[in-house]
Amino acid sequence: MRRAQDGDQAAYRLVLLATLPVIRAFARRRIFDEVLLEDVVQETLLTVHKLRHTYDPQRPLLPWLATITFARAIDATRRTVRLQRREAADEDAMTSAVDDSWNEQIEALANDNEVGRLLSRLPDRQRMAVEMVKIREMSLDEAAAETRTSVSAIKSLLHRAISSLRENGSQ
Amino acid sequence: MADHEKLIDDLCASATPVKRVAPVWKRLLWLLPLMLGLACLSVISFGIAAGGWSFPSGSRDMFNAILCLSLGAASLAQALAIGVPGLVWRGRRLLLMGIAAWLAMTGAGLETPSGQAIVPDDQPFCFAFLLAAGLPMATTVIFALRRTRSLEPVRALVAAGMGVGFLSFGLLAFCHPAGVSASDFITHIMAALVIGLLTLAVGRKIVSV
Numbered sequence: 001m002r003r004a005q006d007g008d009q010a011a012y013r014l015v016l017l018a019t020l021p022v023i024r025a026f027a028r029r030r031i032f033d034e035v036l037l038e039d040v041v042q043e044t045l046l047t048v049h050k051l052r053h054t055y056d057p058q059r060p061l062l063p064w065l066a067t068i069t070f071a072r073a074i075d076a077t078r079r080t081v082r083l084q085r086r087e088a089a090d091e092d093a094m095t096s097a098v099d100d101s102w103n104e105q106i107e108a109l110a111n112d113n114e115v116g117r118l119l120s121r122l123p124d125r126q127r128m129a130v131e132m133v134k135i136r137e138m139s140l141d142e143a144a145a146e147t148r149t150s151v152s153a154i155k156s157l158l159h160r161a162i163s164s165l166r167e168n169g170s171q
Numbered sequence: 172m173a174d175h176e177k178l179i180d181d182l183c184a185s186a187t188p189v190k191r192v193a194p195v196w197k198r199l200l201w202l203l204p205l206m207l208g209l210a211c212l213s214v215i216s217f218g219i220a221a222g223g224w225s226f227p228s229g230s231r232d233m234f235n236a237i238l239c240l241s242l243g244a245a246s247l248a249q250a251l252a253i254g255v256p257g258l259v260w261r262g263r264r265l266l267l268m269g270i271a272a273w274l275a276m277t278g279a280g281l282e283t284p285s286g287q288a289i290v291p292d293d294q295p296f297c298f299a300f301l302l303a304a305g306l307p308m309a310t311t312v313i314f315a316l317r318r319t320r321s322l323e324p325v326r327a328l329v330a331a332g333m334g335v336g337f338l339s340f341g342l343l344a345f346c347h348p349a350g351v352s353a354s355d356f357i358t359h360i361m362a363a364l365v366i367g368l369l370t371l372a373v374g375r376k377i378v379s380v
Binding site: 004005006007009010012013016017020038041042045046047049050051052053054055056057059063064065066067068071 | 175176178179180182183184185186187188189190191192194254255256257258319320322323380
């Protein structure tokens with residue numbers, strides 16, 4: 001470590017690699033989540049780098065390393081707890097902010113999908129008659145004029161379509 | 172598992188020689204005279220020591236000045252030690268005993284002021300003196316703590332603020348008798364609190380790692 005402080009990069013690499021399992025072991029005493037543990041190891045390495053000038057070569061390395069690791073572990077735990085608290089608060093806010101009309105909209109969407117599925121099973125002319133009269137709310141005369149058929153033909157198409165829809169819908 | 176070896180390679184590539192931090196006692200040796208000198212200059216330049224400086228005459232005044240300066244130095248030593256990871260400062264119990272002795276002595280002085288007359292309405296003078304002396308010392312100690320930074324910035328700054336407060340009391344003892352009235356004592360404590368809180372507020376980001 002003394003050589004590392006003097007700028008010997010190879011010695012520094014050796015020190016950091018040798019202390020990696022030690023840092024992990026120290027961190028494991030405070031952190032039980034494996035992902036968070038690796039974050040703490042990484043933050044400890046960064047802090048060791050920042051504070052390497054505070055190490056006194058006449059003193060043992062482990063207490064210095066343990067203090068840094070424990071401090072980073074405590075910081076990480078505090079940060080996690082704070083984050084969890086904030087997330088819980090947001091969930092509460094989200095629950096209270098839910099608009100009930102959403103349920104109706106979702107139900108309507110589901111109904112639309114169901115209607116679309118049933119209509120797709122009808123022959124083209126029957127489906128067109130249902131869409132014009134029941135969905136677009138056109139009158140029988142308007143539907144007959146648009147399809148260039150008679151009103152009675154439209155009525156007949158509608159009658160057959162509704163019968164088919166009932167059969168398909170009950171399945 | 173995170174790729175720590177890649178990080179280690181990056182850290183090693185940016186590793187330049189660093190200057191090791193001196194032991195706490197050596198740092199105190201230059202820090203204390205610097206802080207006290209700046210505090211005296213500040214008080215003189217603001218013209219606050221209107222009553223003039225005088226060496227503490229009575230034994231209690233003398234003891235008060237020495238005790239305050241010692242407690243200030245001990246608190247600063249603790250603040251500097253907190254900045255060095257793994258360094259255990261063993262003077263905490265002594266520091267607490269010293270603070271208890273100072274409180275006992277000041278408490279006794281509230282009833283029986285020493286021979287020197289207390290100037291009436293001198294609270295504004297005391298407050299201004301303590302702030303004028305304390306603020307340059309607080310600035311200096313924040314920069315001294317920045318040299319090591321601290322994993323526990325709040326603890327280090329509280330100790331530093333206490334040290335600055337006691338050093339200011341020590342300097343005040345050269346312009347002010349140890350015996351104080353209750354309101355005077357409260358003024359002193361309020362000024363020390365202001366110094367401590369300012370030290371904490373200003374230094375927290377500067378000192379933290």
